[in-house]
Amino acid sequence: MEPVVCEKLTKRYGEVVAVQDLDLSVRAGEVYGFLGPNGAGKTTTLRMLLGLVRPTSGRVLLHGRPPGDLSGVGALIEGPAFYPYLSGRDNLRVLARYAGVDDRRIDVVLDLVDLTDRARHKFATYSLGMKQRLGVAAALLKDPQLLILDEPTNGLDPAGMADMRTLIRRLGAAGSTVLISSHLLGEVEQICDRVGIVARGALVAENTVAELRSGAGLRILAAPLDNAVAWLRLLLGPAAVAVVDGALDVTVSPSRAAEINESLVKAGIAVSELRTRERDLEQVFLELTGGESNGR
């Protein structure tokens, strides 16, 4: 049973179409990155998954059931929202009671997000990063099989971001399914098995990070340059070869590196450097999403 399935999911707020005909499925045990610029419809989609917002049309299934039953599902949606007059620990005590979770779990999750030291202090006194971590702690209270995190690294400093990535990777490795949204590709590419890219409310690409990088090629330093260009164009076609900063940018599967090297050498061309060139993911992202944010 797939943990998350959306079929033709659409949400309109009056004139504004926040999400349109979105199909999405997250497989059990994977870490799925839900990626898109601000205003793309990520939060709205996640709210529909959790039953906070009713879809205008389309269907949502969590573990094969319509939303409403959130057992085994933990979530942090669009920024942490807690009771300012309660301490971090008391906030979690309140939520543990709603969730029907034993109070002992509170110490475990506080430790997971490294907030034990400040748990006695009022939520109102927390920094943005601490609030965010308390939000993640709350999402982990139920020890969920499915964890939904909406931009969990917002407001964290670089060290906090790295900690968060480690935590998510660890949860993924432990078998939880994680659905994590972000507007920063760099933030999710290292931890996600697959990413879905959403722009203007629709899914524009869905792939593994490795496949998104495809279109990669080779970067070659060779002399004489002109001979090398001519030879490779003959071999691979004119469009496959470009000269960038005095080096050859060759669009070809990196697995053919050895073969190409050999043919260059046989043609009397000296190869001083040859390495795989990964496509810049940021560039892919910008191309796919039209390079602009929607609204905000």
Place this chain on the structure above:
Amino acid sequence: MVGSFRAELLKLGKRPATWLLLGIALTLGALFAYVIPYLGATSGTTGATADRGLAATLPANIVGNTLGGYPVFLGALLVVLGVLFVGGEYGWGSWKTVLTQGPSRTTVLFGKFGVLAVAALGFVLAIFLMGTVASVLIALAEDASLTFPSAFDIVRGIGAGWLIATMWTMFGAVLGILLRGVALAVGLGLVWMLAVQNLISQLAAPLLPWVDSAQRGLPGPGAGALVAALGAPTGTPGVSALMGGGPATLVVAAYLVFFLALGAVVLRRRDIL
């Protein structure tokens, strides 16, 4: 359901505003139901009101005298409590935090209603206790008799106070839901309690016969008639014997049920943003 109730109880109990409101209710209650009438009666001012004032503050009249505040000023404080307790979830954006833990909206809301009912009982008992202490002190000071109302009258009075107090907290809770927040809900709730109700009964009802009959169907006059039937002094704002205790109880109870249902329906229908 039990978990939600316990969660709400923790939130209410640890919230400073709860205790502040209770403190204000006790202070104002003591001041207007006991201290001022007592000082007025003993300061040498003569006349009927002065004698009646002293009698009202004696132990025999605790029930009526402590109930007098519920139609208007204690009611207003309870409306504020209800608004804060439910509207605050919008202000802090915490509905999503609560609901993603799993409970249904109805469960959470009825947990809140349950806790508000408990808080209302706490208010009523605290006010009654304050009244008892104050009246005994006055009786001792004045060498007056220490006779108390019958147990039945006390229980009936506390029950009536609890019904009215709970109804007002639910009124506040529903305003918080309808207006999705605290500020406007508190403002409009107080305008209703302190201004509109008075305008209707003092200004409109004497002029227009249909307003006079229609106001019997409003929560404030219902509460006023109920406490009047149980001996609240009729000089107190909002206390007026417009109808008997039975119909008045029905009016107040009907509003309680109406507010519960309205809150649940609206909260379930709307998106949580």
